[in-house]
Amino acid sequence: MKTFKIVSLLFVVALVLAACGTKEVGNAGAGDAEAKSYRVGIDTTYPPFEYEEKNGDYTGIDIDLINAIAEDQNFKVDFKPMDFGGIIPAMQAGQLDVAIAGMSITDDRKKVVDFTDPYFKAGLTMVVKQGETSIKSIEDLAGKKVAAKKGTTGAKFATEKAEEIGFELVQFNDSPAMFQDVANGNSDVLIEDYPVIAYAIAQSTLDLEIVGDRLNGDEYGIAVLKGKNDELLKKMNEGLANLKDSGKYDEIVNKYLNE
Template sequence: MKKNMLVSLLLVMVLVLAACGTKDASNAGEGETQDKVYRVGIDTTYPPFEYEDKNGEYTGIDIDLIKAIAEDQNFKIDFKPMDFGGIIPAMQAGQLDVAIAGMSITDDRKKIVDFTDPYFQAGLTLVVKQGETGITSIEDLAGKKVAAKKGTTGAKFATEKAEEIGFELVQFNDSPAMFQDVANGNSDVLIEDYPVIAYAIAQSTLDLEIVGDRLNGDEYGIAVLKGKNDELLKKMNKGLANLKASGKYDEIINKYLNE
């Protein structure tokens, strides 16, 4: 009798422990989802979208935006700064999960990455040394030396127009070096996204000015490798929509551009 009671007692204990183990495993799974960390490619030479402040902290429109989306959608991020031209190759190599870097949505890029809904309307513009009067449109670039940043839509636009119009194209790895090259008179003009150069001129002592109309109507999007991260893409689109609905999106934009 005592033996049967002992066996029954042991069986009950095993069942209780098994139930506890199942509950713990379930909770662990939830924790793993909440603690998911995505590697985010950024280009910190691209104010007001991405740059380092005086304390060495990453800041800017893109930084604040992806942080707010991550908080809204309950995931974590790990920033990976690099040259803009290396971001998509790093995604292809499996080193990044997502990219937010003032990246224009283009048909060529859509072959490699999937974009979120657009989060900013930019557009390319011409920039010259202050006081330059000989350049006001793309047609005025004949015989000139034109600067652009590698891997950008500005560089692509300039490459497509160089032979047609007849100008020399010089490409740079980062925006500050390109800006300085034109300010020093080494290149005649540069092609850059309007909000980026407008902010750079306003915040620095660069002897530059914007001329003419915008050359196109580029829109920025957040990117993931094509067909590889649909779940994250949905989260980012939902987070972006929530930020716009709550007013947080406008708050971020106004913080840097005062629009």
């Protein structure tokens, strides 16, 4: 009888331990499920917002910002570098969940994507080879060759103005090639986001200079496919607000632009 009681007691203890073990495994699985991974489209030819270092790591304002939002909102980031013009089509094809690529908030893009609250005020500007004095305003582009990057608001702006003012538009796949084209004197002027070209000129030996006033007041936003990812959009906005409140946002921007 005593032997039976001991065996029964051991059986009960085993059941309790098994139950506890099962509960712990369940909790671990739930924790992993909470940390979702999102595919993030970036354009690594766009310093200071995003670019690739010599060791292969990605860096820049956008990279640091999305990583900080991910930490704040408990999700993981899987970066997918590509040409800027291919980012929204990749989202439409289901290859990306989100995009952060110095993307200006425009009415045309709003037809396809939902934007977060703006995270940076940019604006387009004109850039010429150093010493060029014939271009001071948009009206001076008549008869000139103007360079812009494909798929950007700079290219859209230039396309809309080309016939009105009377200039030739040349479009490039990446910013460095566009910068070099103007520096070499092949194109007379380029149109680019102010913070991008200001950083590029400061960090390189390109013989370029900014001229005239800013052409517009563009603002950058983080994008998700329209009507398809409200949960992620909410996470982005909450994370961005938290970073601004904590001072982390200013810390990230000042690291690259020293504003």
